[in-house]
Amino acid sequence: MKKTVLLKVDPETPDIEKVRVAARLIRRGGLVAFPTETVYGLGADALNGSAVLALFEAKKRPLDNPPIVHVCGVEDVRRVAREVPPKAEALMKLFWPGPLTLVLKRSRALPDVTVAGLDTVAVRMPRHEVALALIRESGCPVSAPSANLAGRPSPTLARHVLDDLNGRIDAVLDAGPTAVGVESTVLDLTVDPPEVLRPGGTPFEALKEVLGCVVLNPAVSAEKPVPAGPVRSPGLKHKHYAPDACVVVVEGELPALVKKVNELVAYYVRRGSKVGVLCTAETAGSYKTGVVKCVGSRSDLGSIARSLFASLREFDMEGVDVIVAEGVPLEGLGLAVMNRLRRASGYKIVKAI
Ligand code: TXA
Ligand code: MG
Secondary structure (H helix, E strand, O other): OOOOEEEEOOOOOOOHHHHHHHHHHHHOOOOEEEEOOOOEEEEEEOOOHHHHHHHHHHHOOOOOOOOEEEOOOHHHHHHOEOOOOHHHHHHHHHHOOOOEEEEEEEOOOOOHHHHOOOOEEEEEOOOOHHHHHHHHHHOOOEEEOEOOOOOOOOOOOHHHHHHHHOOOOOEEEEOOOOOOOOOOEEEEOOOOOOEEEEOOOOOHHHHHHHHOOOEEOHHHHOOOOOOOOOOOOHHHHOOOOOOOOEEEEEEOOOOHHHHHHHHHHHHHHHOOOOEEEEEOOOOHHHOOOOEEEEOOEOOEHHHHHHHHHHHHHHHHHOOOOEEEEEOOOOOOOHHHHHHHHHHHOOOOEEEOO
């Protein structure tokens, strides 16, 4: 087991000496978790194949699912991509730094393991002073998947990173909670029209406004698992975001939604399960049984995105067996929230009508 060093830094003006300690570890092939505006990432030098391999091992991540490569400036994209189409230039100008990942044709400078043998690379520039300082000081593009064990909810606090990876990585830069709470939107620009492979912190509506024509990969809003066979984003086919508890998502309009949640809670309680209810500010008062957690407000879907993963982890800490989760509208950040919830549930979706 390694000793994992905890480096606490201010999110806006990080102590550069601590960032340099972390950057030195990255340059030497080590693994450092760091905050981004979305979730905590686990960084390794993207140009160092054995460092990236160690990253897969620390996370127990399947080798066919490549992490996102992080850069600290638009110019650096050319270090990892061999083609930067005009649409990419326009999107980078508008959305970077920020929660938008672009899939581009890869550069040959990247080791195969960094892109899991694909001909493309997913790249983004995060909107977080600590992440940007770390990448700059490391002097290399930084491969960084979310800093959780594969399959678990992504970490939005350094505490979550340690719960999953303490002793398996070299250091964690702790700058408090992340602002967005769900991962970046992954947009494939190697196809026409561009295709969203994973909904995330940049709303689909915002991309539509800029690109005009952009489509959602069918798996994004799927209500059942994507069929086996070749999928374009390897991450789509793996189990994801799942707490230890079993999750059931209830979808529909209020007030039918509340009625159905209460029915399910009563059913699971009767069967002797410890039940959690994941609900919203508008509905929290309607639930009297089980461990009730309000995840945010329906009038601000961003608030729900921000605390979704932490709430799933809290239910586990409280030993809940079943989580009955309210669905939210598939608009704005709601699309990312629902994609995570449906996948966390293994597509156990109940419609309230
Ligand atoms: O917000 C985020 O994106 C966070 C923070 C740390 O930046 N990172 C993150 O990385 O979520 P990760 O590795 O957990 O998720 C990367 C996603 C996966 O779904 C993966 O399959 C997809 O991006 N991906 C990576 N490279 C790809 C490629 N070349 N083509 C298609 N999809 C790709
Ligand atoms: Mg992940």
